[in-house]
Amino acid sequence: MDKKNKNKYREYYSQYFSKETFLSPKKEKFHSNLQYLQDIGLADRKSFESRRIMEIGAGKGRLTFNLWKSELLEDVVRYDVVEPSDGIYAIKEFLQLPAAHFSKSDLVQIVQEHPPGSVDLLILHGVIPHVSIPSLREIVQQVSRLISANGEIHVTSSFFGMKKAGSRALMAFSDMTPGGETVAAFLHAGLQWAMTGCRIGCVYDFYQRHFFHSFRSGFRDRYLHFNEIMSVRPYNMDWGYANHADALRDAGFSVHSCFPHSMSLRAARTDHGMMFPPRINGEDCNVVILGNDWLGKWVAANLGIAPEHCINGVEQLAGADVVIAAYDYTKGPSYAETVRSLEARGYKFGETCFIYQMFF
Numbered sequence: 475m476d477k478k479n480k481n482k483y484r485e486y487y488s489q490y491f492s493k494e495t496f497l498s499p500k501k502e503k504f505h506s507n508l509q510y511l512q513d514i515g516l517a518d519r520k521s522f523e524s525r526r527i528m529e530i531g532a533g534k535g536r537l538t539f540n541l542w543k544s545e546l547l548e549d550v551v552r553y554d555v556v557e558p559s560d561g562i563y564a565i566k567e568f569l570q571l572p573a574a575h576f577s578k579s580d581l582v583q584i585v586q587e588h589p590p591g592s593v594d595l596l597i598l599h600g601v602i603p604h605v606s607i608p609s610l611r612e613i614v615q616q617v618s619r620l621i622s623a624n625g626e627i628h629v630t631s632s633f634f635g636m637k638k639a640g641s642r643a644l645m646a647f648s649d650m651t652p653g654g655e656t657v658a659a660f661l662h663a664g665l666q667w668a669m670t671g672c673r674i675g676c677v678y679d680f681y682q683r684h685f686f687h688s689f690r691s692g693f694r695d696r697y698l699h700f701n702e703i704m705s706v707r708p709y710n711m712d713w714g715y716a717n718h719a720d721a722l723r724d725a726g727f728s729v730h731s732c733f734p735h736s737m738s739l740r741a742a743r744t745d746h747g748m749m750f751p752p753r754i755n756g757e758d759c760n761v762v763i764l765g766n767d768w769l770g771k772w773v774a775a776n777l778g779i780a781p782e783h784c785i786n787g788v789e790q791l792a793g794a795d796v797v798i799a800a801y802d803y804t805k806g807p808s809y810a811e812t813v814r815s816l817e818a819r820g821y822k823f824g825e826t827c828f829i830y831q832m833f834f
Contacts, residue, residue, distance in 0.1 A: 486705055488560035491534040495698050496690050499539030499568070506540045513810035514630045515733035515740055516597070521626075522546050525594035528554040528620065530581050531601025535565035547571055554593070556584045581605050585616045593620040598629045603710040610713050611721040618725040626742045627727060633714045633737035635834030636772075640665075640684035641703070648704040659701035662686070663693055670804075679768040679802070687804050715739065715750040715832045734799075734813040734829050748824065751833040754796055762794040764812065765801030765830075773800035773830045788815055797821060800830035 491497070499506055511517040516537075527547075532538050532555045541547055553573050555565055558580040566576055577584060581601070596617055607613045614627075621627060644662055648654035666688060669681035681687075686703065688696040703709060714737055719729050722741045730746035732739040754761055763770045766784040774784050777798075791797065797816055799809045806812075809829045821827035 484559045487533070487558075490698075490702060491559060491561035491564060493698070495702075496695060497533050497536055497702075499534060499536045506536060506543075508540075508544050509810075511540060511544060511546070513733060513735045513808070514599075514738045515731060516541065516628065517544070517546070519546055519549075521595060523549045524551055526550070526552045526554075526592060526622075527595045527597065528556060528584075528588075528593045529597040529599065530556045530584060530617070531598065531604065532557040532561070532565055533559075533600075534561040535568065537597070537599045538565055538569060542569055542571060547573070551594075554584075554588075556581075558583075581613070581617065582607070585619060588620055590619045591622045591625075594622050594625045596621060596625070596627045598627065598631075600631060602629060602631050602713065604706060604708060606708065608708070610717055611724055614718075614721040614725045614727075618727065621727075621743075623743065626740055627722065628740045629718060630733075630735065630738040631713070632711050633831050633834075634686075634711065635714060635831045636683070638684060638686055640681075641686045645704060645709070649707070655701060655704035658704040659697050662700040662704070663688070663696040666696060667693060682802055682804060683768060683772075689804075713737075714834050716834075719748070719750040732824050732832065734810045734823060735808075737831055752824075752828055759795035760793055761796045761798065762791065763830075764788070764791075764797050764799045767802050767805075769802045769830070770800045773798065773833070777833060788812075788819070791819070795826065797827045798830055798833070799828070 508517060527550050529538060538555055547553055550573050552575060553571060554575050554577060555562065555569070556577045556579055557565065558578060562576055562578045577587070579587060602610070602613060605613050607616065617627065641662065644658040648658040651657070662685065665685060666681065669677050672678060688699040690696045690699050715732070718739060722729060726743055727741040728745045729739050729741045729748040732748065761779055761783060763774045763779060763784040765773070766786045770784045771781055774781055785791070799812050803809055813823050813827060813829070816827045817823060
């Protein structure tokens, strides 16, 4: 990203964060509760105690606010909040934490500003898709310099495991057309309203297969969500579990935990041996796809699993050794909720139950 585009990026988010959007820290928001922190693996108080924490790309503080109000930051040694836009000022206003330090910097700048080994837990929540460095390996190499000998990297990003070609076409249109981001965002919000409201099932499924789905309520909030996607570059959602695991391994880290929320994992310098995609031998065990809709069948076809192994619900799990959640979650419960149900039945996430994104 050149200096001109970097300034445009900062100006966009500075203006965006001046409004109330889905990225604003609010109690009633889905992302602003303890359950969300549990789903992405950031609810364990011990992982914060007596540690130096850094959160890069904090935005307007949605995650920061959630961690703080959930009283997870009370015993940190230091909490560095890093955000290149004016969103950093909003965080300064609400975060009453003596250990907090604020930096209006991007990822590249903060790596240069902080000494090596000065961070015990680095949180990269939704920021990697926006980093100006085009290589995931280079991004991880850069931030790995900050991590202490016993430190960890925690990454959470959006990942669909498929291209979503319709949304990509609108993104290409917005890049080539002056003012195109406004038109593309309006079209995207309109398409979701029309196609997901249609009573013909194949129309709904076509939208979910080819377009991003916004969980925001109301046309305005969906438009603002899609306007961000159409306006900000880079916006890379192609890096999944395997890409991150490989990049971390090259930097001397290995994934030791993953969490049932799109793409969420934690890595340390010790070798824990988690592999992506997971190794499953369908000949030695009974693998089922929890999802008998368009997504479940798409995943089964790509993994070489017979379509008759796609099931509609947990009540059909009898005899299943391994379960892969792969249903259209815009119609059903979140994958995190389903994984909790599976774990209550004796399955273990990352070993005998998975979400489909882990295989792509």
